Amino acid sequence: MSDKRRVVILGVGLHPFGRFPDKPAEDLAREAALEALKDAGIEYKDVEAGYCGWVMSQAGFGLRLFSELGQTGIPITNTELACASSSRGAMLAADAISAGIYDMCLVIGLEKMMRGLIPGAGAGGGAGGGYQTLMGMFLMPGAYAMMAQRHMHLYGTTREQFAQVSVKSHKNAVHNPYAQYRTRLTLEEILNSRMIADPITLYQCCPTSDGASAVVLCSEEKARQYTTRPVFLTGWGGATPIYSRDEPELSEGPTEVLAKKVYERAGVGPEDVNLAQVHDAFTPGEVLTVEKLGFCKPGEGGPFVWEGNTEITGSKPVNTDGGLLSRGHPMGATGGAMIAEITRQLRGQAGERQVADPKVGILHNAGIGGVNVMIFQT
Amino acid sequence: MSDKRRVVILGVGLHPFGRFPDKPAEDLAREAALEALKDAGIEYKDVEAGYCGWVMSQAGFGLRLFSELGQTGIPITNTELACASSSRGAMLAADAISAGIYDMCLVIGLEKMMRGLIPGAGAGGGAGGGYQTLMGMFLMPGAYAMMAQRHMHLYGTTREQFAQVSVKSHKNAVHNPYAQYRTRLTLEEILNSRMIADPITLYQCCPTSDGASAVVLCSEEKARQYTTRPVFLTGWGGATPIYSRDEPELSEGPTEVLAKKVYERAGVGPEDVNLAQVHDAFTPGEVLTVEKLGFCKPGEGGPFVWEGNTEITGSKPVNTDGGLLSRGHPMGATGGAMIAEITRQLRGQAGERQVADPKVGILHNAGIGGVNVMIFQT
Numbered sequence: 001m002s003d004k005r006r007v008v009i010l011g012v013g014l015h016p017f018g019r020f021p022d023k024p025a026e027d028l029a030r031e032a033a034l035e036a037l038k039d040a041g042i043e044y045k046d047v048e049a050g051y052c053g054w055v056m057s058q059a060g061f062g063l064r065l066f067s068e069l070g071q072t073g074i075p076i077t078n079t080e081l082a083c084a085s086s087s088r089g090a091m092l093a094a095d096a097i098s099a100g101i102y103d104m105c106l107v108i109g110l111e112k113m114m115r116g117l118i119p120g121a122g123a124g125g126g127a128g129g130g131y132q133t134l135m136g137m138f139l140m141p142g143a144y145a146m147m148a149q150r151h152m153h154l155y156g157t158t159r160e161q162f163a164q165v166s167v168k169s170h171k172n173a174v175h176n177p178y179a180q181y182r183t184r185l186t187l188e189e190i191l192n193s194r195m196i197a198d199p200i201t202l203y204q205c206c207p208t209s210d211g212a213s214a215v216v217l218c219s220e221e222k223a224r225q226y227t228t229r230p231v232f233l234t235g236w237g238g239a240t241p242i243y244s245r246d247e248p249e250l251s252e253g254p255t256e257v258l259a260k261k262v263y264e265r266a267g268v269g270p271e272d273v274n275l276a277q278v279h280d281a282f283t284p285g286e287v288l289t290v291e292k293l294g295f296c297k298p299g300e301g302g303p304f305v306w307e308g309n310t311e312i313t314g315s316k317p318v319n320t321d322g323g324l325l326s327r328g329h330p331m332g333a334t335g336g337a338m339i340a341e342i343t344r345q346l347r348g349q350a351g352e353r354q355v356a357d358p359k360v361g362i363l364h365n366a367g368i369g370g371v372n373v374m375i376f377q378t
Numbered sequence: 379m380s381d382k383r384r385v386v387i388l389g390v391g392l393h394p395f396g397r398f399p400d401k402p403a404e405d406l407a408r409e410a411a412l413e414a415l416k417d418a419g420i421e422y423k424d425v426e427a428g429y430c431g432w433v434m435s436q437a438g439f440g441l442r443l444f445s446e447l448g449q450t451g452i453p454i455t456n457t458e459l460a461c462a463s464s465s466r467g468a469m470l471a472a473d474a475i476s477a478g479i480y481d482m483c484l485v486i487g488l489e490k491m492m493r494g495l496i497p498g499a500g501a502g503g504g505a506g507g508g509y510q511t512l513m514g515m516f517l518m519p520g521a522y523a524m525m526a527q528r529h530m531h532l533y534g535t536t537r538e539q540f541a542q543v544s545v546k547s548h549k550n551a552v553h554n555p556y557a558q559y560r561t562r563l564t565l566e567e568i569l570n571s572r573m574i575a576d577p578i579t580l581y582q583c584c585p586t587s588d589g590a591s592a593v594v595l596c597s598e599e600k601a602r603q604y605t606t607r608p609v610f611l612t613g614w615g616g617a618t619p620i621y622s623r624d625e626p627e628l629s630e631g632p633t634e635v636l637a638k639k640v641y642e643r644a645g646v647g648p649e650d651v652n653l654a655q656v657h658d659a660f661t662p663g664e665v666l667t668v669e670k671l672g673f674c675k676p677g678e679g680g681p682f683v684w685e686g687n688t689e690i691t692g693s694k695p696v697n698t699d700g701g702l703l704s705r706g707h708p709m710g711a712t713g714g715a716m717i718a719e720i721t722r723q724l725r726g727q728a729g730e731r732q733v734a735d736p737k738v739g740i741l742h743n744a745g746i747g748g749v750n751v752m753i754f755q756t
Contacts, residue, residue, distance in 0.1 A: 004477075055437045059709065060746030061617055067747070073632050075616030076748060078458035082438035088455050092470060099382075099477025208648050238453030240441055254451050281397035331437065368438030369445070370454060 004098035008230040009224035009376065010216045011040025012340035017180045017211035017328030020112070025054075028212040029065040029110045032333075036106070036214035041226045043070040047216075048075035048102040051093050053086030053332040065108050081238075083281065084367030085109065086213060087335025091236045091372060093217045103222040109213040109337070111300030111330035139206060141282060143196035148284035152199070154299065157287065159199045161302035163190040164281040166204050167323055168311055175352040178337075180209050180328030188217025204283040209328035213336025215343075231346045249254040253349040255292040255364065258373050263294075266375040270294030274358035276316060277338035277344055279366040280323040286310065289364050290318065293373075317355045320345060335365045335372065342376050382476035386601035386608040388594045389418025389472075390718035395558045395589035395706030399488070403432075406590040407443040409486045410474040412482070414592035419604045422447040425594075426480040428454035429471050431464030431487040431710040443486050447724065456708075459616075461659065462489065462745030465590060466712025469614045469750060471595045481600040487591040489708035516708070519660060523575035526560060526662035530577070532677065535665065536576045539680035542701055543567045543661040544582050546689055551700025553730040556715075558587050558706030582661040587706035591714025593721075609724045613644030622712040633670040633742065636751050641672075648672030652736035653723055654694060655716035657744040659699040664688065667742050668696065671751075695733045698723060713743045713750065720754045 013035025015028045036047070037044060062078035079089040086109025093105035141313030151157045171350050173179035185203055193202040223230045239254040261270050270293060278289040287301035296304040296317045310318035321327050321341040324334060342361035344350050363374040391413025393406045440456030457467040464487025471483035545565050551557035563581055570645045571580040596704030601608045617632035641647050648671060656667040665679035673694045674682040682688070688696035699705050699719040701718060702712060720739035722728045741752040 056459070059433045059458070060748065062458065063747040071619045071621035073617050073620040073635065076459075076618050077470065077616070080435070080437070080440065080456035080458055081454075092455065095477065095479055096473055099473065099479065101473055101477065158543065238455070239451050240454050241445065241449045242451035243449035257451065369441040370438065 002053060005100060006220035007094045007097050007196060008218045008220055009339060009343045010218040010223050010226060010230070011038070011042070011231055012216070012343045013034040013037070013039055013214040014178045014337055014340055015212040016178045017209045017330060017333070017337070020210045022065070024320060025110055025112055026065060026068045027195065028112070028210060029108050030068045031071055031107055032212035032214040033106065036345065040164045040216040042104065042216065045072055046104050047072070047074060047106045049074055049096065049105045050376070051089030051105065051107045052076060052078045053080070053089045053107065053335060055080055055082055055085055055111060055331045056077060056114070065110060081370045081372070082367035083279070083331045084365040084372050085332045085334055085371055086215070087338065087363060087365040087372040087374060088238060090215055090217060090335065090339060091374065094236055095235055097217055097219050103219045105217045107215045107217065109333035109335055111329055111332040113208040132193055140198040141200050144282035144284050147201050147288060148199055150286065151284065151301070152253065155302065155304035159191060160187065162199055162283040162287060162308045163187055165280060165286045165308050166190045169219060169280065169319055169323045169325040170277050170310060172320055172353055173326035176321045176327060179322045179326055181322070181326045191335050198369060200282050200284070204325070206281045206324040206326045206329040209330040211328055211330035211333045211337070213333040213340055215336050215339050216272060229347065229378070231343050232377050233374060234377045235262040236373070237262045237265070238370060238372050253292070255289070255371050255373070258371060259293050262373045262375055266377065268360055268375060268377070272360045273316060273362050274360045275342065275355045275362050276318045277323070278364040279317055279343055280319055280325050283325065286318055286323070290316065293362060293364060311353055312353055320350065320353050320355060338363045338365055339374070346376060346378050383478060384600055385472045385475045385611045386596045387611055387717060388601050388604060388608070389414040389416070391415070391417055392556045392593070392715055392718055392722045394556045395587045395708060395711070395715070398588045403488055403490055404443060404446045406490070406588065407486050408446045408594040411447055411484065411486055413614070413661040414594050418594040418596070420594065421480065423450055423483050425450070425452060425484045427471065427474065429467030429484045430456045431458070431467045431482065431707045431713060432456060433458055433460055433463055435487060441727055443488060459748045459750070460745035461657070461707065461709045462713055462743040462748055462750045465716065465741060465743040465752060466616060467752040468593055468595060468713065468717060469616060469752065470613055472614055475595055475597050481597045482616070483595045485593045485714060487711035489710040490588045491586040493586060503748070504550055504724065508548045509638045518542060518689060519575040519578050522660035522662050523578050523702055525666060526577055529662065529666065529679070532722065534678065535680035537569060538565065539684045540577055540661040540665060541565055541582060542684050543658060544568045545663045547658065547697055547701045547703040550690060550698055550731055551704035554699045554705060557700045557704055558585055559700070559704040559707040562592070567751035577699035578660050578662070582703070584659045584702040584707040587708040589626045589706055589708035589711045591711040593714050593717050599663045599693055602715070607725065607756070609721050610755050611752060612755045613640040614751065615640045615643070616748060616750050618748050631670065631752070632633040633749050636749060638669050640751045640753055643756065646738050646755070650738045651694060651740050652738050653698060653720065653733045654740045654742065655720055656742040657703070658697055658703050658709060661703065664696055664701070668694065671740060671742060690731055690733055698728065698731045700734060711744055716741045716743055717752070724754060724756050
């Protein structure tokens with residue numbers, strides 16, 4: 001992307017994640033957006049285009065979130081990619097900024113989750129029943145459990161290694177004022193909680209959450225008016241499944257292929273990464289993803305996590321804010337929350353959960369078949 | 379956009395609009411997409427990015443439509459802007475192509491509409507009740523009726539002038555094999571049908587529809603491999619409401635401001651336009667929009683339509699394929715269907731509804747508060 005303009009994350013904001021049954025969606029979004037605008041040092045009238053990640057919105061509701069901030073006539077698009085909706089919105093904003101179409105964009109992510117489990121890729125709904133349904137992947141815990149079981153079979157990964165992800169996640173979230181769960185849990189408590197989909201127990205599942213996130217993206221030129229220490233978005237890309245006749249474990253999947261491409265665009269490698277936000281909707285998410293992002297070899301994710309490498313003090317801190325498991329996972333808001341955490345870490349604003357002097361952060365956000373990878377640098 | 383690459387509409391495809399209760403969404407989408415790929419002369423593996431306009435899809439379902447065509451790993455985004463979803467998808471694809479990010483993109487638009495009326499901008503749903511609800515704009519016919527009543531009050535527009543839009547629409551759709559309604563109606567039949575929201579009678583409302591559309595967009599350089607007579611997308615843009623303390627009728631609204639901007643980008647004016655696709659979800663849509671696009675002066679839309687200017691044989695043919703009123707309006711599919719009709723007209727492939735030798739076509743697609751305008755040229 002040498003002929004493209006550089007993109008800066010100028011501001012980030014969050015509404016706390018949790019359950020807010022009496023608070024309208026617009027209020028959650030407005031609070032996150034106003035925090036991001038203040039953080040960026042801009043006003044809403046400076047925004048040239050809006051992108052909204054709101055999975056369960058009805059027709060055109062994305063517009064309403066923005067209209068609460070002002071009616072300035074800007075184009076607004078709801079970008080939906082399930083749990084990866086607001087990071088996809090940020091990627092489209094980055095495409096447009098890098099191409100010189102806009103200088104300043106605002107991405108709002110939002111969700112007020114329904115109760116209970118959400119349907120997965122194979123669900124019926126508006127579409128006909130898919131073949132994934134027939135394979136038992138109707139519900140997300142089942143889909144993650146099957147990946148975990150395969151990993152245990154192939155590599156000897158243990159239940160304790162998966163559960164350790166949740167121990168760390170809860171520990172990190174204690175220091176995150178926006179997190180839904182801020183209580184430490186022991187390995188035993190996690191392993192002994194109710195079984196959901198073997199090997200995934202209740203405390204290895206992300207909660208159902210309400211919340212909002214907001215991100216201001218900006219061209220480098222424009223950003224120089226507002227900050228002397230910009231955080232750059234240096235690489236980004238999206239992918240969907242790649243058909244392979246080989247055993248999936250023996251060939252590279254979409255995340256591995258995508259991560260290599262995005263590393264190349266950013267001009268860095270896994271060895272340069274100082275922190276990561278990965279999609280841990282269920283604990284196997286972290287174990288599998290640290291392999292796919294190249295932090296360790298295929299099959300070594302379990303020991304890698306178990307030995308503490310993904311702790312805040314480890315070599316590759318992962319989900320320093322508690323991740324989906326403890327920060328919470330309001331689908332449309334999650335991507336923006338990941339961007340917010342990496343940005344705050346790279347600025348040194350993460351308080352008691354601060355990683356020591358990070359320069360490079362990577363984001364992995366998955367959304368029912370699709371995946372986004374983004375790299376941020378000081 | 380002088381430093382940007384030119385964008386070509388390389389292929390278009392439709393699944394007939396109507397009611398298909400026993401046909402899964404994926405089947406509608408696949409048929410439209412395969413028609414567009416064939417029309418473009420490409421295979422699915424040539425597509426580098428996908429955009430999906432499917433308003434009522436659940437989380438990540440846009441991906442499933444594309445996975446029916448192949449699993450090639452490309453990034454896919456569901457772009458939701460209510461009734462303007464697939465034209466917004468095409469605009470984002472055009473942004474990316476003009477910026478050099480992709481050479482070949484596929485946009486799929488789809489909807490299987492629920493029964494009955496759809497909620498408008500003020501609807502409750504996931505969001506809290508909006509102020510529009512309190513103003514009677516909960517349902518779309520009411521919103522259009524209020525605009526129509528105001529137009530009648532200010533300019534003396536008549537019920538007959540609105541109803542004439544539907545007479546023409548049904549006449550045009552007789553020659554469109556993809557249209558939902560292919561029966562002519564008289565002015566009397568339309569005026570005497572059941573009153574829905576005064577002055578809008580039943581036959582002045584678009585039907586509830588199932589259907590799909592697909593559009594292949596391509597860089598000019600790449601398009602030269604496939605066609606010697608490309609249809610270019612020369613200008614495009616989106617907008618949302620602009621707050622004004624003045625009476626809305628006395629100040630320019632978002633569509634007028636946007637249309638001027640897009641005309642300028644394309645390097646043409648209203649006088650150059652040979653055909654238009656406008657958002658006639660209800661008959662007042664055409665009367666008001668011909669004014670906003672500059673075909674006649676403000677307030678003259680009624681006589682302009684009544685005198686036959688928007689007929690296929692008139693000076694500014696509008697909705698030559700029957701429009702939303704008669705072709706049908708499966709929300710997510712509509713924008714793509716508009717692009718398909720303009721493309722076929724500009725290529726001279728519109729059969730008995732062909733406009734004589736058109737060079738410039740304009741698209742106006744509205745989606746609950748948002749609006750898209752696109753200009754196409756031979």
